[in-house]
Amino acid sequence: MISKEEAKKRIEELRKLIRHHDYLYYVLNKPEISDAEYDKLMLELKKLEEVYPDLVTPDSPTQRVGGFPAEEFKTVTHTKPMLSLDSAFTESDVRRFDERVKRELGVESVEYVAEPKLDGLSVELVYENGVFVRGSTRGDGVNGEDVTENLKTIKAVPLRLREGKGIPGLLAVRGEVIMHIDDFEELNKQLIEKGEEPLANPRNAAAGSLRRLNPRETAERPLDIFFYEILTIEGMEVDNHWNALEHLREWGLKVNHLVRKCSDVDETIRYHNEMAEKRDSLSYEIDGVVIKVNRLEYQERLGIKARSPRWAIAYKFPPRAEETEIVDIVVQVGRTGALTPVALLKPVDVTGVTVSRATLHNQDFIDQMDIRIGDKVRVARAGDVIPEVVEVLKNK
DNA sequence: CTGAACATCCAGAGTTCGTA
């Protein structure tokens, strides 16, 4: 029987090794050992922890999947509000944004960082002295749901930060939980084989998976995560967003490799166009690019509005649209008594969402267009979820 | 008067949970 002293030493070695190989595999995507060798390390660790259960720590690689389903998710207050972003749909929207930023700052030029806008759900993860202690969904931006146990099941979430150039006492980071398209399709294949209902699209699949009360079920779902912002940091100074991303990488937090530093607004627009072309070749869904002012001091000076910062904007791609037909038009009464005309459509699949009704709430649009039952129309998903009629195809 | 900001409403899909 191995002594407790020796066991402790070996356990620490094994954890370090496993963390390192997790990092190589899940963050860098460059494994150095075979799955079998990895499993062997894991098995050895499990056995030692069984012999000395008091040596088990919450950040041990064996503790990714918690034992008990939660009764409910507790509410967590974020270390800092998690904001959403204003949208830009055209180049001139982005140029206006750039002009406003420069005007407010009183400067001639501003450097930006541009990155793909991932289609998932955003979460906050808190690390205390390098150890993952709490994770939560965005919720209303101030309070979210505690999904710590579920986040721990995502292999790309380090349970402990990589040390090296030092780690902060407190670190709260923001990330986007996503499901890769091929994983999503494979999951649906499996669900159908089991006689269960397939999931509608990767984004909702990711959101739903993270909200399962039983972490064992979440562990079965192929989730991934990218990190893109430091919300709170104590014990270290960071002066621009680009460096913040560099720090995240050093700590073993996966950052999207398509992020780019842009010296002016023209470059952000070129970046957007490039990403629009690249969009279909990516393994995950994106619906635009995010453009952020690089200098954090500038960000602070620009400040925030109620729900979004003045220093960032989401430059959206044109929505994907499909053709269908209006079956009927009804008037819907909202819970405040608001009347909204709604087109009932022949159901059509628009990138994973079955659209069967679309509100005709855009007044300008209704005034210009003469929409009738039987018309062929093109419908798109605005904001990815809300269907709207974008074009009426008249058969005159 | 104009544009920005704000508050509120609303959309569809997924999950959970209560009820028939």
Added chain:
DNA sequence: TACGAACTCTGGATGTTCAG
């Protein structure tokens, strides 16, 4: 077991308020 309500996620549209 089946169904629907209530909650979550996302973000677009609207009317009102406010500052320049």
